[in-house]
Structures are given as C-alpha cells and as structure tokens.
Amino acid sequence: MTAVVPSTSVRLDPADLHASLSDPAMRSMNFLNEVAGRFPDAISFAPGRPTEDGFDLADLHAYLDAYALHLAETKGYDRARVHRELFQYGRTKGIVHELIARQLELDEGITVDPEAILVTVGAQEALWLVLRALRATDRDVLLAVAPTYVGLTGAARLLDMPVRPVREGPDGVDPDDLLAQLAAARAEGLRPRALYLVPDFSNPSGRSMTLPGRARLLEIAAEQDLLLLEDNPYGFFQAVEGERPPTLKALDTGQRVVYLGSLSKTCFPGARVGFAVADQRIAGRDGAGGLLADELSKAKSMLTVNTSAVSQALVGGMLLKHGGSLLRANRRQIDTYRRNLDCLLRGLARRLGGLDGVHWNTPGGGFFVGLTVPFPVTDELLDVAANRYGVLFTPMRHFHDDDEVAAHQMRLSCSSLTTDQIETGLDRLTGFITARI
C-alpha cells in the first residue's frame, strides 16, 4: 500500500533548523553506519567497536543479581528499596559513582571523591554537558588536538562552540602549536576554555602521549589557566604488557583535568554508560565548595534526567564480579586486541611494505591505525572499495576539517574482527589500493 501524503503536509526548510544539522561533521556517524548496512558482507575496518567475543546473555542476569546483592549487603537495602533503585527514576548524578571511584583508584591510581563523579549516558553525554557548561559567552572556544574524534566535533557544533585545532606532535600534543593557538585565539578577543584530547591510543590517529609530554601539558595548562578535557576510552589496551603511563588526571594536582570515562569498550556499549570526573570547585556559588559535577548534573537533569538505573546496575555488577577492577574484567579482551593489532600491522607490512607512498603508524595499543596512500581517500572511494572489493575503512577526512595529509589517509580499526577476517580484509584492501595506484 502506498502512503497517502496530504497536500498540506509540513515541509520544513533545513535553513530553518539549527545550522549544525546541515554540517558535514554531523553526517559522519550515520554515513559510516549506512555504508556498513548497505554492504553487510564487506569486511569492515571502519567501526571502533569492542570485540563481541565473550558477550553472553547469561552474564547480564548475573551482573544484575550481583548489583542487587551489593545493595542489600553493603547498603542494607530491603527488597522494596532494591526494586525502587532499579525500576524507578534515580539520582541524577548516578548510583554507581562509588564503584567508579574505586575502579579509578584500583586501575588508574586516580583518587577522587565519588561526589565529583557524574554518571552519564556514555562518554558522549559527558562531553556534551562539559561543552554546554563551558560555552558561556560568544567568546568561548574549545581547542582540540587534531585529528579529532568526530563525536566531539559534532557535539561542539550542536552547542555552537567553535573548535580550533592544535597539532599532534611526537609527544601527543605539539606544545609550541598549543601556545601559538592560545595566543592567536586570545589576540582575536576569544576565550579558549579547554583543550580536548585523547592522550592514550587516540581515536583516530592511535597516537599516545609520552610521560614528559603529559607533564609539560599540565605545566602549560597551569600557566595558561586552561582546563584539559581528557577522554580515555582506550587506555587499557596496551599492545605490550608493561606499565601504563599515568593518565593526566592521575598527575593532576590542581584540578586542571576534567576526566571523561567511557564504559563502552571496557564493559559493553549496549549499556551506554560513561562518566565525568569534574572535581573543579565553583567559586562562591551555592555556598562554598560546589563542584563542577553538580553544575553538570543540573544540565543532565534537563537532558536525560538520569542514566538508566538498569544499565548502571549491569556495569556495577560487572565491576563487582571482577573485584572492582575493569582491568581485571578485560584480561581476555586485552589479549584479543593485542593479537589483532599485531596481525594488522604484520599483515600490512607483508602486503604493502615498500610500496611507494604507502605507509602507516605503529601505535602502542588501542583500536586504530592510520594508513596513508598516494591518492585522496574520499567517501565516494569508500563506496567503490565496499562495492567492488568488499572492504570498508574510515576516510580520515572525517576527523579533520581541512588537512592535506589527512585527505590521503584512512583509519583502520581491527578491534571487532577475527584474525582470519583481518587477513581476508587486508587481501581485499591490498587489491583496492594497488588497483588505484
């Protein structure tokens, strides 16, 4: 049956909707999902998804039970109170903040008052809330290390927060460029409120900051009165066993860092749980001693009201089942990601090593590798690769506003593939690249 469209049906002019909705950055996530949906048989190096190996429905029940038991045993809740906690609307700042504080202490050496933690609908909501709070006037801008996670760019567009790129350097952030960008913005009468960065195995570049680079960045932040928005979804996934460098938040003695946590890769994205650690004090408001987390909570109460109690109970139960440590919960996944990254890097070397104009980086872990080729990598070309060669990747231009180098790069992710799929995918990718050359 064909739908009847009355002649009076509304047609909205895109020019009458918020300008961000017509911005190419806003199309990125849906575009990539849509391409993947059109070519279900293609091997996809595109999504930064966690491995599905080990997902088990029975675990969800066990996590819920573990969390309910925890409420009864440690908080003394009776059955009715446990039910209310899981079935009802709940505390806007979240109910697993104490478990998250303990996890941060155990896994990251970050000591933080649980009251400074706001549990959010993924790190994405935390990002949005922080940007909302910081965009106080027309003069407020955000600096972001480029290439930049597209979810940050999109959130900033929705909030009319201009984003000014800062170059990535060998230490993770180029300090000279950061100082130059700060000076340039201020000379234009603007207020750079914060620098956004992913210091560990960045999305999309795979780049990590060195320890001296982290120390220098904190020094600059203090000198320049700048906040740092540290986004850390991938820090656990080191390619080689060994000590992990401390997060910026663990090194932060002056509340310079707002830490954005995602439980999508370390628990599972279906829960949609993340958090912000926002321990910055608000001067003279609501009496002495208010926290940025409480200001963000006001905004959250008008956006998502509270993060699903059921989702929080699931990740809370997962934490409890692993002694409060996500590092412990991720032992097997860490091995999978190590094996996959190694397979991808060796496979690239075997197939494409020595080819003129083709090179890639060797990240110390995480999900992503940046591959450079001697031809522009466009969305149209992605269509060709999917259609004729059965392989998908993410054109790096999605993470850059305007950059000549990125225009010739693709982001390859191997986190949710098997090693057999990686090998087959690389055969197809090699066919595609050599044909273009």
Ligand SMILES: Cc1ncc(COP(=O)(O)O)c(C=O)c1O
């Ligand atoms: C750098 C970065 N930040 C934030 C997110 C979003 O995380 P979440 O799923 O917790 O919203 C992602 C997801 O891929 C990411 O790569």
